Amino acid sequence: MRDVSIGIDIGTTAVTTAVVERMADGTIAVRGIGRAPSAGLRRGMIVDVDATAQSIRRSVLEASKASGATIRAAVVGIGGTHLGSFTTRGAVAVTRTDGEITEQDATRALAAAEGFISKNPNREIVHVIPREFRVDGQGGVMDPVGLVGMKLEVEALVIDGARPALQNIVKACELAGIEVRDWVANVVAASSVLLNDQQRELGAMLLDLGAGTTDFAIFEEGRLLDAGVIPIGGTHITADIAIGLRTNIAAAEQIKLRYASALPDPRATRRDTIALGDFVRGDSSVFAVRDLVDIIGARLTDVFELATKAMKRVGRAGLLPGGIVLVGGAASIPAIQELARRELRLPVETATELSIEGMPLDAPTEFAVSIGLALWEGRGLRFAPRHANRFGSIWEGIKRVLRTFVP
Numbered sequence: 001m002r003d004v005s006i007g008i009d010i011g012t013t014a015v016t017t018a019v020v021e022r023m024a025d026g027t028i029a030v031r032g033i034g035r036a037p038s039a040g041l042r043r044g045m046i047v048d049v050d051a052t053a054q055s056i057r058r059s060v061l062e063a064s065k066a067s068g069a070t071i072r073a074a075v076v077g078i079g080g081t082h083l084g085s086f087t088t089r090g091a092v093a094v095t096r097t098d099g100e101i102t103e104q105d106a107t108r109a110l111a112a113a114e115g116f117i118s119k120n121p122n123r124e125i126v127h128v129i130p131r132e133f134r135v136d137g138q139g140g141v142m143d144p145v146g147l148v149g150m151k152l153e154v155e156a157l158v159i160d161g162a163r164p165a166l167q168n169i170v171k172a173c174e175l176a177g178i179e180v181r182d183w184v185a186n187v188v189a190a191s192s193v194l195l196n197d198q199q200r201e202l203g204a205m206l207l208d209l210g211a212g213t214t215d216f217a218i219f220e221e222g223r224l225l226d227a228g229v230i231p232i233g234g235t236h237i238t239a240d241i242a243i244g245l246r247t248n249i250a251a252a253e254q255i256k257l258r259y260a261s262a263l264p265d266p267r268a269t270r271r272d273t274i275a276l277g278d279f280v281r282g283d284s285s286v287f288a289v290r291d292l293v294d295i296i297g298a299r300l301t302d303v304f305e306l307a308t309k310a311m312k313r314v315g316r317a318g319l320l321p322g323g324i325v326l327v328g329g330a331a332s333i334p335a336i337q338e339l340a341r342r343e344l345r346l347p348v349e350t351a352t353e354l355s356i357e358g359m360p361l362d363a364p365t366e367f368a369v370s371i372g373l374a375l376w377e378g379r380g381l382r383f384a385p386r387h388a389n390r391f392g393s394i395w396e397g398i399k400r401v402l403r404t405f406v407p
């Protein structure tokens with residue numbers, strides 16, 4: 001039987017589906033991708049479940065045709081400004097009498113850390129990711145299995161989300177005929193195929209500039225220090241242009257795609273103009289390209305300020321020698337690297353290819369999230385406590401509610 005896994009990225013502009021296959025020799029191949037315009041989302045959050053389910057269905061159908069695979073279940077990405085993160089800690093006594101730490105001890109320590117999280121009925125845990133283990137007080141341990149000690153402690157990063165937002169994702173997938181195998185924060189999935197080991201080791205930040213939001217993940221010494229969502233994306237830039245140039249959203253989007261730049265072109269003059277009549281029939285207004293660039297630069301500067309704040313929160317502002325990696329639709333704005341370098345005071349590059357453990361994957365970076373999600377299956381997080389019935393129970397809950405309302 002073929003070892004195929006599926007990832008679905010429910011984005012604000014598009015739902016993308018990736019089908020990846022693990023070959024017997026250990027290589028990985030992207031077998032098919034699907035992309036359908038998304039409906040029913042705002043800022044990465046579902047506001048119309050039926051419309052989103054329709055988009056998922058289309059995207060999955062396309063990926064299924066392209067790959068020849070039947071798609072009934074998938075790993076699904078989580079985005080949106082409802083995602084949050086915080087730190088938790090847990091400790092256990094090592095079980096074996098000879099003191100050798102086992103995989104189970106690590107899992108128990110993580111479960112203990114999860115147990116310390118105060119219960120909130122409106123929030124649901126997405127990840128509990130170990131940042132560091134301590135063996136008898138000795139810190140800096142990434143993999144404690146096989147070490148000898150009496151007490152095992154763990155510090156972990158918790159990523160959680162609003163329960164209704166997560167329920168809507170599961171519901172939209174179920175309506176589209178897809179069972180949710182697991183869920184993963186979009187940016188965590190993307191970073192697994194966009195950052196290389198060296199960047200993760202030295203310290204680096206991934207910034208995914210999407211339509212509704214900009215997602216970030218910060219790594220150092222191979223660990224995920226923090227991940228989160230900045231509530232600004234490409235649609236905000238478009239809205240700013242519409243207001244600044246007093247035009248409609250559709251025209252503003254076209255103007256952005258044609259003339260956008262993060263910084264003024266040094267060769268440009270005040271005489272370089274945009275005639276709105278090219279985009280809106282009968283509109284005779286003319287604007288300087290410089291003004292458009294100022295509008296875009298201002299919004300992007302806001303994004304980079306919030307990215308700096310995120311780095312400060314973990315004490316790493318300007319201290320990530322692996323640099324910043326940009327990806328996402330809005331990362332194709334010309335001169336964005338220069339602006340980012342200036343604002344973030346770090347080396348900046350735009351992701352151009354996907355790879356996993358040095359193995360290049362043949363697909364455009366716009367599929368980074370869906371491919372990262374697909375590769376998550378069967379790999380996931382080491383030591384992660386299992387939540388076998390989590391998705392089932394959420395769906396049961398929804399069905400119960402539906403039953404109450406549907407005669």
Ligand SMILES: Nc1ncnc2c1ncn2[C@@H]1O[C@H](COP(=O)(O)OP(=O)(O)OP(=O)(O)O)[C@@H](O)[C@H]1O
Nearest residue numbers: 011012013014210211212213234235328329330332
């Ligand atoms: N060449 C370009 N110049 C400027 N902006 C662009 C360009 N290409 C795409 N964009 C913008 O990128 C955004 C779409 O990016 P992307 O496809 O990464 O979003 P998404 O994944 O659907 O959204 P999200 O991740 O926020 O849910 C849109 O706002 C679009 O206008």
Ligand SMILES: [Mg+2]
Nearest residue numbers: 011012210211
């Ligand atoms: Mg996206």
